[in-house]
Amino acid sequence: MSALGNQQLKIGGNVTDAQIAVGNYILQIGDVNGGIVNVAPPSAPIKFERRTKHVSLKPRPFPSLLDRAEESASIKSAIHSSASVTLFGESGIGKTSLLRNVLNTE
Helix, strand or coil: CCCCCCCCCCCCCCCCCEEEEECCEEEEEEECCEEEEEECCCCCCCCCCCCCCCCCCCCCCCCCCCCCHHHHHHHHHHHHCCCCCCCCCCCCCCHHHHHHHHHHHC
């Protein structure tokens, strides 16, 4: 028995094609009927690598947006105060472009 004692891991829901590593044990779940437990040899420790830089998830910039300074300021104010924002209007009026522009200038 390990120094950690008895450990339990419960996973719920529909889990398929997953791999879970706990210490030297790797559980592969291939389908709903069960899984395979592989024991990694101590001579092959798991290596973790840090990313060299952060991942930017900002949308593409939209530089040609015209005359939306007041709306942009309202959206930024709501974002900073953690308030909800709802944009509505006809299809093609530029709601998504306005949000892309605001998020890129934050």
